[in-house]
Amino acid sequence: MAMDMDRMLKMIKDRQWALADIDWDAPGAELIDPELHARLKPFLSDLMWIENVGARGFAAMAKKAPTPTLKSIYEHFHAEEQKHANAELALMRRWGMLDGDEIPSPNVNVQLIINYLDKYSDGMSLSFLGTVIPMLEVALDGALIKFITDEVKDPVAQDVFRHINSDESRHLAVDYEVMDILGHAEMRKLLADFVGGWLKPSMMIGFLSYMPLLNKMRDNIVDMGVDEQKLFGAMAKYKAVGSRSEYARRLPMFRLVSLHGSWVIDRDNLPYHLVADSLVKLTAKIPFGLVHRTPTWSQELTYEPAA
Amino acid sequence: MTIAVAVIGAGFAGIGTAIRLKQKGIDDFTIFERGDRVGGTWRDNTYPGAACDIPSRLYSYSFAQNPEWSHTYSASAEILDYIDSMVADHDLARHIRFGREVTGISYDEESGEWTIRFAGRRRPVTARSVVMASGPLANPAMPDIRGRDDFAGHVIHSARWDHDYDFTGKKVAVIGTGASGVQIIPHLVKQAASVKVFQRTPGWVLPKVDLETGEFTKRIYRSIPGAQRLARAGWFWGHESVALGVVWDTPLTRAVEALSRLNLRLQVKDPWMRRQLTPDFSAGCKRLLMTSDYYPALQADNCKLVTWPIARIAPEGVRTVEGIEHQVDCIVYATGFEVSKQGTPFEIVGVDGRVLADEWAGGAYAYRSVNVEGYPNLHVTFGPNSGPGHNSALVYMESQIDYLTDMVVHLEHNGWKALDVRAEVQERYNRDIQKRLASTTWNSGCQSWYLTDDGFNSTMFPGFATQYANQLREVDLRDYRIRVHADAAAPAVGPTVSVRVPTRG
Numbered sequence: 149m150a151m152d153m154d155r156m157l158k159m160i161k162d163r164q165w166a167l168a169d170i171d172w173d174a175p176g177a178e179l180i181d182p183e184l185h186a187r188l189k190p191f192l193s194d195l196m197w198i199e200n201v202g203a204r205g206f207a208a209m210a211k212k213a214p215t216p217t218l219k220s221i222y223e224h225f226h227a228e229e230q231k232h233a234n235a236e237l238a239l240m241r242r243w244g245m246l247d248g249d250e251i252p253s254p255n256v257n258v259q260l261i262i263n264y265l266d267k268y269s270d271g272m273s274l275s276f277l278g279t280v281i282p283m284l285e286v287a288l289d290g291a292l293i294k295f296i297t298d299e300v301k302d303p304v305a306q307d308v309f310r311h312i313n314s315d316e317s318r319h320l321a322v323d324y325e326v327m328d329i330l331g332h333a334e335m336r337k338l339l340a341d342f343v344g345g346w347l348k349p350s351m352m353i354g355f356l357s358y359m360p361l362l363n364k365m366r367d368n369i370v371d372m373g374v375d376e377q378k379l380f381g382a383m384a385k386y387k388a389v390g391s392r393s394e395y396a397r398r399l400p401m402f403r404l405v406s407l408h409g410s411w412v413i414d415r416d417n418l419p420y421h422l423v424a425d426s427l428v429k430l431t432a433k434i435p436f437g438l439v440h441r442t443p444t445w446s447q448e449l450t451y452e453p454a455a
Numbered sequence: 456m457t458i459a460v461a462v463i464g465a466g467f468a469g470i471g472t473a474i475r476l477k478q479k480g481i482d483d484f485t486i487f488e489r490g491d492r493v494g495g496t497w498r499d500n501t502y503p504g505a506a507c508d509i510p511s512r513l514y515s516y517s518f519a520q521n522p523e524w525s526h527t528y529s530a531s532a533e534i535l536d537y538i539d540s541m542v543a544d545h546d547l548a549r550h551i552r553f554g555r556e557v558t559g560i561s562y563d564e565e566s567g568e569w570t571i572r573f574a575g576r577r578r579p580v581t582a583r584s585v586v587m588a589s590g591p592l593a594n595p596a597m598p599d600i601r602g603r604d605d606f607a608g609h610v611i612h613s614a615r616w617d618h619d620y621d622f623t624g625k626k627v628a629v630i631g632t633g634a635s636g637v638q639i640i641p642h643l644v645k646q647a648a649s650v651k652v653f654q655r656t657p658g659w660v661l662p663k664v665d666l667e668t669g670e671f672t673k674r675i676y677r678s679i680p681g682a683q684r685l686a687r688a689g690w691f692w693g694h695e696s697v698a699l700g701v702v703w704d705t706p707l708t709r710a711v712e713a714l715s716r717l718n719l720r721l722q723v724k725d726p727w728m729r730r731q732l733t734p735d736f737s738a739g740c741k742r743l744l745m746t747s748d749y750y751p752a753l754q755a756d757n758c759k760l761v762t763w764p765i766a767r768i769a770p771e772g773v774r775t776v777e778g779i780e781h782q783v784d785c786i787v788y789a790t791g792f793e794v795s796k797q798g799t800p801f802e803i804v805g806v807d808g809r810v811l812a813d814e815w816a817g818g819a820y821a822y823r824s825v826n827v828e829g830y831p832n833l834h835v836t837f838g839p840n841s842g843p844g845h846n847s848a849l850v851y852m853e854s855q856i857d858y859l860t861d862m863v864v865h866l867e868h869n870g871w872k873a874l875d876v877r878a879e880v881q882e883r884y885n886r887d888i889q890k891r892l893a894s895t896t897w898n899s900g901c902q903s904w905y906l907t908d909d910g911f912n913s914t915m916f917p918g919f920a921t922q923y924a925n926q927l928r929e930v931d932l933r934d935y936r937i938r939v940h941a942d943a944a945a946p947a948v949g950p951t952v953s954v955r956v957p958t959r960g
Contacts, residue, residue, distance in 0.1 A: 165778070168780045228776060443726070454771070
């Protein structure tokens with residue numbers, strides 16, 4: 149049965165939480181042992197920036213939304229992703245990971261995606277954004293948050309990630325519903341949209357930024373001592389849930405993103421991983437200063453519950 | 456005792472109606488005003504920066520021109536002075552009853568009279584004709600935001616400004632970036648310690664070139680009335696041409712948008728901020744904003760544009776969906792007015808006990824925006840589908856006033872009991888209006904106060920001001936059912952009966 153978007157929007161509004169609702173000074177910070185503390189900082193920095201990337205994606209999707217209700221939903225999702233990033237920053241602050249007012253920098257691969265989205269996302273079609281953003285959400289956000297909730301015993305963090313998870317479940321429900329709606333279009337239109345989208349030279353830049361990001365995050369997860377299967381499981385979920393809808397399956401871009409996901413999680417696909425890992429190595433050599441941009445939208449991050 | 460005409464409201468429309476009634480020889484009228492002075496929306500809107508965005512030369516009555524306007528676009532105080540001067544010049548004070556809030560009106564078919572009831576007064580007033588001049592911008596609208604009453608700080612609505620509140624050193628939130636918001640914000644930024652501007656939908660902004668009128672020019676206007684008429688005509692036709700881009704979605708609409716984008720580009724440096732300030736609807740779909748100091752104010756060091764959706768109002772400030780509580784000392788609501796698209800400001804009972812609000816539940820309608828079938832001798836100023844998107848509201852209002860006062864003259868001079876528009880004429884008219892509205896920018900898909908929740912447009916007129924004025928140029932009595940008193944002879948209404956009533960003065 150089709151989702152009632154008005155009801156969903158009302159639910160989103162009803163379930164709002166704020167940083168001020170969390171007691172950031174409550175006991176539990178001491179449960180992070182020094183070894184985990186050292187590993188968590190870069191991990192959380194990346195996670196926080198990926199939330200920020202998701203936020204920018206939703207901002208672009210709000211511009212393309214076909215109805216005012218869906219537009220408002222995406223505007224809320226945009227802000228909620230920012231809230232997740234803010235909350236993660238506040239956790240880092242709570243755990244003493246930040247130096248003064250420090251906002252940690254993203255890694256090169258996340259920065260490349262930020263640069264790409266900043267420049268091109270508003271020009272991308274809803275069917276492109278609506279298939280790629282869910283993959284980023286389900287795979288990266290989902291897997292990383294899963295790791296944190298498993299590993300970090302601090303009750304404040306547990307509380308924060310419970311809120312984030314419940315927001316994300318609504319994001320994904322809408323993501324899949326929109327894929328289903330988009331899939332109802334005539335095949336001729338879907339193909340024209342797909343081909344037209346890929347004819348843009350900017351898409352190749354996007355793909356070359358997106359491809360190493362997934363492998364880089366896999367490396368990060370492994371470095372954290374986490375089984376890569378957690379990431380792979382999340383990526384497989386993207387395909388499995390999307391494939392349940394006969395209409396989402398009709399979206400050429402969904403097929404492509406799913407196919408790409410299956411390459412990522414197939415460690416035996418040597419040619420792909422050779423290319424992707426080379427790109428990770430190559431991008432790691434890029435001096436950060438060369439790609440570092442801080443568009444205004446990425447400067448809104450704050451750990452302060454009140455401003 | 457029954458009066459000839461009861462005028463409800465002493466704003467621009469009520470005062471204009473009174474002047475024209477007098478000029479047409481009707482002196483037996485009373486204006487009922489709920490406030491304690493004249494001026495309507497201009498009496499209520501005294502927030503810092505309040506000004507008209509239509510040039511004063513055009514935002515004034517052609518029958519009461521004013522050579523003294525100090526600027527191209529006048530501020531509210533000067534407009535209020537102008538309304539006061541009209542009251543004085545036409546000896547209207549004796550016709551006005553202040554502190555009279557109408558609670559309901561009902562029509563008696565037997566006598567052909569309307570009974571008007573007032574809050575706190577036992578004795579109603581009866582009148583043969585009623586002019587609803589209560590205006591669409593009479594009641595401030597508060598936004599539907601959770602926890603709005605929880606805020607512990609100071610609250611001000613733009614239409615009920617608190618002049619005693621000192622903004623110096625205060626942290627202020629402004630909710631709303633429409634016509635009043637963009638006028639208030641630059642003034643607050645100069646005074647307050649910090650201003651957070653909460654924007655839901657950005658509007659198309661055009662620069663406003665507001666020049667001071669020199670003494671020499673005023674002298675010319677004073678001594679040569681034709682010069683004033685000429686200047687007014689210039690402004691009129693200039694605005695009229697804008698309809699081509701604002702009323703209908705045409706290449707000119709793109710030109711208006713391009714001009715607005717250029718204005719944005721020149722005034723706002725940051726690309727993300729430009730994106731936040733760029734509308735995603737056609738120019739004209741919502742009211743165009745005229746201001747040159749809004750964008751610079753937004754970029755001031757003590758100002759911040761917040762575009763996150765508002766989650767709720769908390770005791771200390773505004774919580775937005777990105778999880779932050781924006782703590783402030785004062786919230787300014789620049790959220791406009793309850794523009795009635797369906798209801799009526801009070802109960803209106805017509806023939807056979809019909810209730811107008813019930814009939815308008817699906818969206819208001821009228822004949823030529825002035826009359827509604829089943830409600831004889833009741834005239835509405837700024838009634839359904841009379842809103843302009845590109846020209847002066849007073850041009851439209853003047854046509855309505857001339858039309859309805861002509862009807863009053865017909866009724867009074869002939870001693871008729873009632874003039875009631877024919878249902879089929881009204882239906883045909885509205886079918887045509889809605890058909891024409893379908894191709895306008897207002898019906899092009901954006902949400903605005905012009906439309907009901909169901910998307911019905913009961914506010915705007917789909918055409919040029921000239922077309923609007925032409926349809927109201929003459930009362931064609933064949934469009935109306937004429938009822939006479941029992942002892943009177945039936946009127947002979949033929950094709951030539953439509954007679955323009957000569958005016959005095």
